[in-house]
Amino acid sequence: MFNRIRKSKVAKGLASIITPLVLASGIYFSTPKFSYSEDNIASRNAMVQETYSVLPKTEDDKSLTSIIEDEKSNIIINKAYITSSVNGQISSIKNKEVKVEDTVKLNLVVEASVDGKKLYFSDVNDVTLNGKKLDSKIIKPWVHEDIDITWYKVEAEKSSYNNWETGKFVMEVPKYKETKILEGEEWSIIADANPTDILKDVNDGLGTMRYKVEVFHNNKTISTPGKNSVGAYGINNDVHRISFRTDDSFTGWMTSFFNIPYIFGNRVYQVENYIGVDCADLVIAAYRRVGHDIPYTHVTGLYQYSKVIANEKNVKLEGKEFYHKGKPLLFGKDVKEGDLLVFENSHVGVLYKDKSDPKGEFKGEADGTLNEYDTIIHVYYDNPKEEALDFVTRFSVVEFGKFYPSA
Numbered sequence: 001m002f003n004r005i006r007k008s009k010v011a012k013g014l015a016s017i018i019t020p021l022v023l024a025s026g027i028y029f030s031t032p033k034f035s036y037s038e039d040n041i042a043s044r045n046a047m048v049q050e051t052y053s054v055l056p057k058t059e060d061d062k063s064l065t066s067i068i069e070d071e072k073s074n075i076i077i078n079k080a081y082i083t084s085s086v087n088g089q090i091s092s093i094k095n096k097e098v099k100v101e102d103t104v105k106l107n108l109v110v111e112a113s114v115d116g117k118k119l120y121f122s123d124v125n126d127v128t129l130n131g132k133k134l135d136s137k138i139i140k141p142w143v144h145e146d147i148d149i150t151w152y153k154v155e156a157e158k159s160s161y162n163n164w165e166t167g168k169f170v171m172e173v174p175k176y177k178e179t180k181i182l183e184g185e186e187w188s189i190i191a192d193a194n195p196t197d198i199l200k201d202v203n204d205g206l207g208t209m210r211y212k213v214e215v216f217h218n219n220k221t222i223s224t225p226g227k228n229s230v231g232a233y234g235i236n237n238d239v240h241r242i243s244f245r246t247d248d249s250f251t252g253w254m255t256s257f258f259n260i261p262y263i264f265g266n267r268v269y270q271v272e273n274y275i276g277v278d279c280a281d282l283v284i285a286a287y288r289r290v291g292h293d294i295p296y297t298h299v300t301g302l303y304q305y306s307k308v309i310a311n312e313k314n315v316k317l318e319g320k321e322f323y324h325k326g327k328p329l330l331f332g333k334d335v336k337e338g339d340l341l342v343f344e345n346s347h348v349g350v351l352y353k354d355k356s357d358p359k360g361e362f363k364g365e366a367d368g369t370l371n372e373y374d375t376i377i378h379v380y381y382d383n384p385k386e387e388a389l390d391f392v393t394r395f396s397v398v399e400f401g402k403f404y405p406s407a
Contacts, residue, residue: 079111080215080222082240092128095241100205104191104242108213123187147217152178154210154226156261160381163265174234176227191242207258208243208274234275250338253286254377257384279348282379299348310397317393322370329370340398349378
């Protein structure tokens with residue numbers, strides 16, 4: 001009933017090249033954008049090589065650069081990190097919750113040994129690892145072509161899991177898959193939340209996505225954590241995550257949970273770490289993120305923080321509009337974005353957008369009435385999503401947070 005194929009989009013990636021700027025204190029970098037191509041990659045490598053050959057260097061820089069350029073066999077790659085930066089800010093390994101209009105750049109950082117000396121390679125030199133800012137003097141751009149870099153998206157294998165399938169609680173730990181999205185020499189890419197399954201790519205870039213990168217050099221492969229980094233509740237936080245939302249509102253935060261699986265009987269840890277969620281906990285998780293320290297609960301437990309506007313027994317679908325006690329429910333007056341719709345006290349969604357018949361007078365835009373074209377955000381045996389109200393005939397309307405002290 002809830003599964004429909006919708007128009008999809010093909011995500012496009014962007015990357016960045018490094019333009020050296022000579023300042024009094026050393027070499028720093030700016031990052032104009034470009035599209036992936038062999039010519040651009042070759043141009044970047046040639047530019048970096050030329051820069052290192054003409055710019056003044058300290059004795060340590062000259063020695064280290066000589067080793068990097070002339071003795072490639074002395075470079076031993078030891079560890080890879082994905083760092084991310086938001087709108088050009090410092091790049092860090094911390095997972096990010098951002099707005100959909102933000103530009104999130106994923107940057108590969110490789111820790112290596114060069115003749116016994118620790119060095120980092122990256123296209124960015126403003127980097128924090130494990131809470132400590134790296135000295136830019138030990139971060140260098142890679143100047144060779146003998147490296148293969150492969151980027152992956154890491155997603156749950158299924159859209160639905162059930163911890164109560166046997167009739168008693170048994171944790172069904174999600175399993176994950178890795179999908180290759182780019183292979184070549186790109187040290188940086190632009191993050192997005194578009195699922196790799198184009199039939200699921202219906203959320204306009206909203207939701208959560210995790211990433212892995214793999215590096216091959218000198219017959220050695222290293223990678224960041226991926227699908228196998230799984231704990232008792234699901235994927236671990238060391239798999240780099242970016243969660244995109246529309247805005248900072250209650251419903252805005254709900255959109256950051258798109259793409260993660262539905263887990264019936266989920267644990268709090270799974271919700272708080274974007275592993276999986278059920279219908280009531282999706283409501284609570286978003287409400288907590290707008291500043292309300294409300295405890296997690298079940299569907300009927302939500303009533304203690306709410307005011308019932310329209311009881312289900314008095315709500316009826318007539319034609320394509322919903323009525324309460326014989327009168328049409330008006331969107332924006334009787335009901336509003338953020339109200340809860342409770343279905344038979346066993347499922348809950350959140351009223352989202354006022355819409356209308358695309359072929360009617362308002363051409364799909366808001367018409368001020370609660371009808372089957374209006375949408376809710378909910379999760380029900382599939383990934384969280386925005387869904388039209390054309391699958392139900394009645395529900396209770398609840399003003400959420402009405403009696404909660406911090407609301």
